[in-house]
Amino acid sequence: MRLFPPDWQTFLDELVLWGELSISARRIFLDGLRPGLSLAASPGDPAMEELKDAGMLLESESAGYLAVAEEHESFHHVMKALERYPMFDGSSLAALCGYLGDHYSSRERSLLNESLALLPNDLPRVAGLVSSVEWLEAAFPRQESPSDASGLEAARALLRFFLEQRDRVAVRDLEDYFPRIERDDLCAGIRLGVQRAVFFLGLRRTDLEPLLGVWPAAARRRRRMAVVLAPEPVKAARTFRHPYLVEDMTTVLLAARVEPIPLRRGDEKPFIRFVENVSPSLLSVPEWLESFTGLPLEGRITLALQALRVTGLLVPDGSPRNGSPQRQGRRGRRGPSAAAVPRHSRGPGAAVWREPALVPAPWSVAWIGQSLAERREGVVGMLAIGAGGPSGLFDLLEEDWTSSEGAREEILPWLVQAFSSVPAASFIRFADFAEYQAAIGSPLGAVRPPATPEGPAGDGSSGGVVGPGPTTSEEALEELWKSFLGIFLGRCLLSLDGAEAGVTEDGAPCFRLTHAGRRILGLPGDDRDGHDGSGASIIVQPNFEIVFLVPSPAAEAQLGRFCERVGREVGVLFRITKQSIQRAAASGLGDDQVIGPLESHARSELPPNVRHEIKGWLSVADLDSLPPAP
């Protein structure tokens, strides 16, 4: 430890002197003086006089200048070092990285933990480790050397104090707090704790008083964990459970069968026109769920497109059609970029670039023809954790900081641990779940942002990070982790029937994991809680209106593909028209996919005129077109 006091006893004595100085004097001692340099004397300045009286400043060799007295130079160095990084007030991981970089040698860092043995200069990793609750709880398990013996008990006592009472105290007050611990032992305990990066030193900004303590956020979390219990089961007043992502994928894919889906060149997202055309066909989710997942219709379409690209059901127009399903990555990276598609030549040697577009892969026909359960199983099979490498579920997220393989490897176990702790049969409030998980800890401190290859060199800079990084405060990381859990829940679990969403009487979102969700997370489980979701929930009227007496996402998803949307959730939701049926026919739907769902969801027989008209429209025999030439 390069700058820490070699002799804590002396340091404590110096602090007695320091305690008698006014703040102004302290300020001059710290700010006005540079190590090895003199300060111009200001005769009559009370703070300077104070320092001179205390013997901390002396006349230097240069007349009219003052310098730090030799016996206080060491103290001065230490105080300057402590001032550099705010460890307790407004602490951040960036500051911690700088602190670790300055005060610990590479070797010292490598000895902190075997996981750092080969990566002592990965300061974000080190900072993430030493700022965690686990680090505190595992501190001082045993005596590692004879010299530790006297300090171990003191260190443990100090740690207990910091965790249970206050996370920092003024160093010069330590003896008052621990009157029963001999000074030598106390100093040994401090040295041990600092050596092992369990205790940190910093300056209190208000009065420049040196403080000793543990990482505040870790202490806070530890205290909260003692208070924050595992979430209790709650009762859901309303629930929703349906693999809406699979339904949305199907609907978007059917639209792609009519015409390719054009994408914006800049961000390869769909045009608003496409979104507006497809939105009415999507099933409704309750407003409370939409609010919770943050996925309005447009967001769902984008998510569905992502999933279709990742699973290879949609491919860039013009890409080789290899005919087999394989995961493509977030933007179909295994195939040619959607933007790199030349238009068909208009003349010899001419190639014109056109808007990128997505078209269905050949095997998508077979996928569409499967039952909902089979389709979902196919998607889950490709994306679930354990499905060949880091989970493709991350490809459904828009969090750039999770795009690297390393980040995913870090985050994955935490995700699995977090959601696998959810009791299977009970709903829990999401806020309680997220709070508890944030209190336990998160991997975000250790996740290196992809924008900074080496992380900060010690000056706290990070070079433009999107997402978590060493510049992000603990609290922000906690919030980010909570938010991430919510995003993962909405996009990867709820959307694939891996969880059932609910809302309590007082409007708090809640959820429970399903057996399918366990499968998605790569945990042992089966689909034994799945069964045929169809039920008699609609009435088909002779005037071609379809009335939903109860919400039925399954029916809504199916009917939306061949009916015109009129309403949402309950009431008159759809109207069957000639145009809607013929559009469906153009997308490849036939009798079974139109009349079948109507019959399976209807409470009573289909009106004969409705059945007759649908069959007629599907057969596309329109005399308005010219008859075929003889």
Place this chain on the structure above:
Amino acid sequence: MAEPITTITAVNEKPLIVQGDRTILVEVASPQYSQARDALVGFAELVKSPEHVHTYRITPLSIWNACAAGDSAGQIVDALKSLSRYPVPEHVITEITDLAGRFGSLTLVRGPNGLELHCRDEGLAALISTDRHTGPLLGERLSPTSFVLPPHLRGQVKLCLIRLGYPVDDQAGYSEGEHFPFGLRAATRGRGAPFAARPYQREAALAFHAGGSEQGGSGVIVLPCGAGKTIVGMLCMGLLQTSTLVLTTCVTAVRQWIAELADKTDIDPQLIGEYTGLKKEVRPITVATYQMLTHRESARSRAARAEAAAASDGVEADPAESYPHLALFGQRDWGLIVYDEVHLLPAPVFQITASLQARRRLGLTATLVREDGKEDDVFALIGPKKYDVPWKEMEKQGWIAKAACTEIRVALPEQMRMSYALADARTKFRMASENPAKIEQVQAILESHPAEPALVIGMYLDQLAAVAGPLGLPVITGSTPQRVRDALYADFKAGNIRVLAVSKVANFAVDLPEASLAIQVSGTFGSRQEEAQRLGRILRPKELSNQAYFYTLVSRDTVEQDFALKRQLFLCEQGYGYQIRMAEAPAAQAPAATRGGQA
């Protein structure tokens, strides 16, 4: 593989779903359906009633009507909440409360200055006085919250204010009109058969009359075709005991009214006048046609009159003077004006009706649907809907015949397909409508119903001739002289003629109670009103099975099929099921001598 679960939260079985656009769905199968329907009738309008789920709509007029009947916003909202399966949308509750709150904010009374319009507050007074439509119509300002209202602008002001969103509580009363006492007979004058009004007819009349209070005396009664609206009109007249002007659609209807009045009341037939192109009788009870009132003088006469008016006093000629017969409204002190088939009210009559607000006004119709969308004007100037019964309800109770509706799709002959494909839209419709293959279908249908008195109805005269010719059917069109029409109708009623071919002259107001089979060979594009009226021709209750049959012939895979769908929708929304059949291949022609219109 197990399908994923789709779970829906538990729902109750209450019958209503209130939607955000103020429509209300009512599930007929619900055990609380009757209770819901009875509640809704008070503050919502029935929009459509297909088989399983009926649709009502809350409109400003329906709310104001409920308020006029004494209901409060709280009662309406409580009724919705108690019967609704899901929470009533908050904004709907807010709108109901707001609308109800507007009722009573404007009151029309008769005061020392004549008609006085009183506003609830100065803000409202300022609003209406500065409105560019209403403001110029208001008379002298009596106070910060009241105005004089010129009597002849009473209706127009009420119409403008309703459009502004503020109903007028018209307490100014009616002119009683010339007292004319009469009673209904216990037995008909003609055959001596017992006569009594049906319960729903009495209810409708009482709803209109409202005990003679200001709450009643103006409104529309909606009853299905064949339900006896004429009887309802007579009952209303009997309750008011005042001279009455009845307006209807054609001479045949005029004479039917006169015949019914003579047959079922003790009115001296000499006191019932016909005001048509043929006669100009103005009596205490006078029945006239809309066409007569909207008959316009020639352009030359109009120009001459305008010149004379300008020369005499520099004032422009009154446009209403272009319609000389509109003066009929002022020829007697009418206490009641009855608008039969009120959905056909022509625009000039609308205008004059606006100035007749001091008279009681009764509208009668089976279909309030107007192809021009002026239903609200009917309500505003004639009055709100006072009584309404779904067609299927009437059918269930046996007051109208049950109707089996079938659409038969007939292929266009092969040799016509090319020319059809190349034709413009209007020609395509005509070609499809006049598909010669339909003739054989008409024949087949008539043969399958050998005992049913039938009407063959079409839009195109050539087609009717082509259909009627081979079958030897008599044809009634617009050019058929009235005496010939009357004779044919009489023969049909007497059973001497089994089948009549008719053009759209028989769409409405033609009373042929015996007809139980209608074959529609062509129609007016997508007119739902026409479809309903044609069906109405055969809905009079029948003896024995009380069953009627309605066939529509449509050329398959043509534009006619698209239009037929729209027409079909209307009937479906009244609760009628529609069967669709494909015509069989053309059968061998039977000898013409065995076919004909003779029974």
